Amino acid sequence: xxxxxxxxxxxxxxxxxxxxxxxxxxxxxxxxxxxxxxxxxxxxxxxxxxxxxxxxxxxxxxxxxxxxxxxxxxxxxxxxxxxxxxxxxxxxxxxxxxxxxxxxxxxxxxxxxxxxxxxxxxxxxxxxxxxxxxxxxxxxxxxxxxxxxxxxxxxxxxxxxxxxxxxxxxxxxxxxxxxxxxxxxxxxxxxxxxxxxxxxxxxxxxxxxxxxxxxxxx
Amino acid sequence: xxxxxxxxxxxxxxxxxxxxxxxxxxxxxxxxxxxxxxxxxxxxxxxxxxxxxxxxxxxxxxxxxxxxxxxxxxxxxxxxxxxxxxxxxxxxxxxxxxxxxxxxxxxxxxxxxxxxxxxxxxxxxxxxxxxxxxxxxxxxxxxxxxxxxxxxxxxxxxxxxxxxxxxxxxxxxxxxxxxxxxxxxxxxxxxxxxxxxxxxxxxxx
Numbered sequence: 001x002x003x004x005x006x007x008x009x010x011x012x013x014x015x016x017x018x019x020x021x022x023x024x025x026x027x028x029x030x031x032x033x034x035x036x037x038x039x040x041x042x043x044x045x046x047x048x049x050x051x052x053x054x055x056x057x058x059x060x061x062x063x064x065x066x067x068x069x070x071x072x073x074x075x076x077x078x079x080x081x082x083x084x085x086x087x088x089x090x091x092x093x094x095x096x097x098x099x100x101x102x103x104x105x106x107x108x109x110x111x112x113x114x115x116x117x118x119x120x121x122x123x124x125x126x127x128x129x130x131x132x133x134x135x136x137x138x139x140x141x142x143x144x145x146x147x148x149x150x151x152x153x154x155x156x157x158x159x160x161x162x163x164x165x166x167x168x169x170x171x172x173x174x175x176x177x178x179x180x181x182x183x184x185x186x187x188x189x190x191x192x193x194x195x196x197x198x199x200x201x202x203x204x205x206x207x208x209x210x211x212x213x214x215x216x217x218x
Numbered sequence: 219x220x221x222x223x224x225x226x227x228x229x230x231x232x233x234x235x236x237x238x239x240x241x242x243x244x245x246x247x248x249x250x251x252x253x254x255x256x257x258x259x260x261x262x263x264x265x266x267x268x269x270x271x272x273x274x275x276x277x278x279x280x281x282x283x284x285x286x287x288x289x290x291x292x293x294x295x296x297x298x299x300x301x302x303x304x305x306x307x308x309x310x311x312x313x314x315x316x317x318x319x320x321x322x323x324x325x326x327x328x329x330x331x332x333x334x335x336x337x338x339x340x341x342x343x344x345x346x347x348x349x350x351x352x353x354x355x356x357x358x359x360x361x362x363x364x365x366x367x368x369x370x371x372x373x374x375x376x377x378x379x380x381x382x383x384x385x386x387x388x389x390x391x392x393x394x395x396x397x398x399x400x401x402x403x404x405x406x407x408x409x410x411x412x413x414x415x416x417x418x419x420x421x422x423x
Contacts, residue, residue, distance in 0.1 A: 017240040023247030063235075067327075068297030089295075090239050091282060096295055099304070111243040112275055115250050156311040182352040189314040 009056035009126050012038040014046040014072070015088060016064045020111060024059065027115040034122060043067035050079050057126050060105075062089045062096060070103060077104045084125045093136045107131035151197045152214065159196070162189040166202050167209035220393055221400050224289075224334055231288035239281050246274045290337060298333045302340055302358060313348045315373075320359040328423075335397040336369060336419075342390045343371040343417050351375025351415060362423075369419040378409030 011034060015021050018041070025036045038055065040046035043066030049055075058076060062069030073085060086107035087100045097108040106125040109118055113133070121131040132140070146153050155163060165175045176186045199205055209215040253267045285291055292301045299321040306317040328336070340358060347356045353375030361368050382391070391407060394417070398405035403421035 017236075017243075019240060019244040020247075023244055026251060027247070062295045063291075068293075068295055068300075070296045070300045090235075090243060090278060091291070091295065092279070096292075099296060099300065103300075112246045112278055115247075115254070156314070158312060158314055162314075184354050185314060185352060188316070188354050192314055 008033055008035040009122075010035060010037040011057045011059060011122070012040065012046075012049055012055045013059040013088075014040040014043075014064055015059070015061040016041045017061075020061075020088070024118070027118060028122075031119060034119070034126075041065075043072050046072060047075060047079075050076055050083075054080065055083060057122060058083055058085045059088055059122070060085055062087050062091065062100070070099070073100065073103055073105055084128070086121055086125050086131070093133060094139060097132060097136055098140075101130065101132070108136075109133070150212070152208070152212070154196050155193060159189055159193050162186060163193045163197075163205060164209065164215055166190060166193070167206040167215050169206075220338075221335070221396060224338070225331065227288040228330065228334065231285045231291075234281055234288075235285050239278060239285070242274055242278045242281070246271060246278075249274065290334065293333050293337055294330065298328065298336060299360065301337060302360070305337075305341065305344070306358060309344050309348070315348060315353055316355045317344070318355070318357045320357065320361070322361045332401060335401050336421075339369065339394050339397055339417075339419060340371060342394050346378075346390065347371075347373045347375065347415075350378070353414060365423050367421040367423050369421070370416065372414060372416040374414045377411045377413055378407065378415040380409060382409075 011028065013021050013024060013036060015024075021036075021039050021041075028034045028036045034057075038049050040049050041064070043064060046060075046064075050058075060069060060072060060076070064072070066072075067075075069087065073087070076083065076085065084106045085104070086109060087097075087105045088109060088111055089096065090111050093108060093110060100108055106128075107121045107130065109121045109131070110133070113121075117133065121133075124131045152160065152163065161179070162175060165178070170178075172186045172190065173183050175181075176183045179186070193205070194200065197205065197208065199208070206215075249267055249271050253264060253271075256263050256267070258264070290301070292304060296304065303319050303321065306319050309315070310317045344356065344358075347353050351373050353373035356371065356373040359368070359370040359372075394407075395405050398419050398421075401419075401421055403419050406418045407415065408418075409415040
C-alpha cells in the first residue's frame with residue numbers, strides 16, 4: 001500500500017450485483033480521499049471480511065443473499081460498533097430508511113442517486129455524521145410539523161372513525177354496536193385517541209373536530 | 219394453492235429485482251459516467267442524458283411497485299423478527315388492539331420460503347384477532363428452545379369455538395395449517411371461552 005492509499009478512507013462494499021459494485025468502484029476511483037478496498041457478494045463473505053480487519057466505511061446492500069440487510073447490519077455492529085455503515089437500496093427511501101437508521105446505520109442512499117449525492121453521503125458518514133437525502137429530510141420535517149399542528153393525522157383509520165363518532169355525541173356502547181365491536185375495544189380506542197391527541201375529555205375532542213371542520217353540526 | 223402461488227410470485231419478484239432492477243441501476247450509473255465525460259458546453263447532450271436518467275428512474279419505480287405486490291419485500295430486507303415487529307406496530311395503530319411482541323434475538327437461519335410462511339401465519343392470526351376475537355391484547359412470541367422454533371400468538375378475546383378450531387375450515391385456519399404442514403411443523407389452535415385463543419407452531423430446525 002503506498003502513502004496516498006493510506007490517506008484514503010478504505011471502503012468495503014457488500015452487494016451481490018457485480019455490476020453495481022463496479023459502478024460504485026468507478027465513482028470512487030475518481031476521488032482522492034475514498035477507495036474501494038474490499039468487495040463481498042454474500043452475507044457470509046461480508047462477515048469474513050469484517051472479522052479479518054478494520055474498515056473505514058461499509059456500503060451495505062439492504063437485501064443480499066444469506067441474510068436480511070437488517071440482520072447483517074446488526075451482526076456487523078456487534079463486531080465493529082464504530083464502523084459507519086451506509087445502506088444501499090433500490091427501494092424508495094420512505095419505505096425502509098428510518099428502520100435502518102434506528103438500527104444503527106449512518107446513511108441510506110438509493111442506488112440510482114447521482115455520483116455527487118453518493119459521494120456526499122459517503123464523506124459525511126465517514127466524518128461521523130448521519131446522512132439522509134434532502135427528499136427524506138423534507139418528508140420527515142413535513143410529517144413532524146403536520147403531526148404537531150394536526151394531531152388527528154396520527155390516528156389510524158379506525159381511531160379516526162371512532163373519534164368522529166365520539167365527537168358527534170355517541171356513547172361507547174352505541175359506537176360498539178354500530179361498528180360491531182366490544183365496548184372494551186371501543187374504550188381502548190378512546191384512550192388511545194385521547195393520548196395521541198393530548199386531550200383529556202370528549203368535550204375537547206368535539207371542540208377540536210368542529211374547529212378543524214372534521215365534523216359538521218349544521 | 220396459496221403456497222404454490224407464493225412460491226411462483228416470489229420467483230417472479232426475484233427475477234425482476236435481481237436481474238432487471240439491478241441492470242437499470244447499472245444503466246443509471248453508466249449514464250452518469252457518460253454525462254461526466256461530455257463537455258459542459260454541450261447542453262443538448264446533457265439535457266438528453268438527464269431525460270434518459272429520469273426515464274430510468276420511472277421504470278425502476280414501476281418495477282419496485284410490481285415486486286412489492288408480488289411478495290412481502292419487507293421480509294427480505296428487514297428479516298422475520300423486524301418485519302413482524304413492524305407489522306405489529308401497524309396492526310396496533312390500525313385496530314387499537316395492543317400487540318406485544320416477544321422476539322428472541324437469535325440469528326436463526328431460515329430460508330426465504332420459511333420466513334414467508336411464518337410471516338403469513340402471523341398475519342392471518344392477527345387478522346383473525348382483529349376480525350373475530352373482540353380482544354384488547356394480543357401477544358406474538360417467537361422463541362428457540364434447543365433446536366425447536368416456537369411461534370405463539372395468544373389473545374385475551376372471547377376464545378375461538380372448539381368446533382371451529384377442530385373443523386378448521388373457517389378463519390383461514392386451513393391456510394395456516396397448510397403452511398405449517400409445508401414447513402414440517404406441528405400446528406395447534408386452542409380457544410377457551412372468555413379467556414382467549416392460542417395458536418402455537420413448533421418447528422424443528
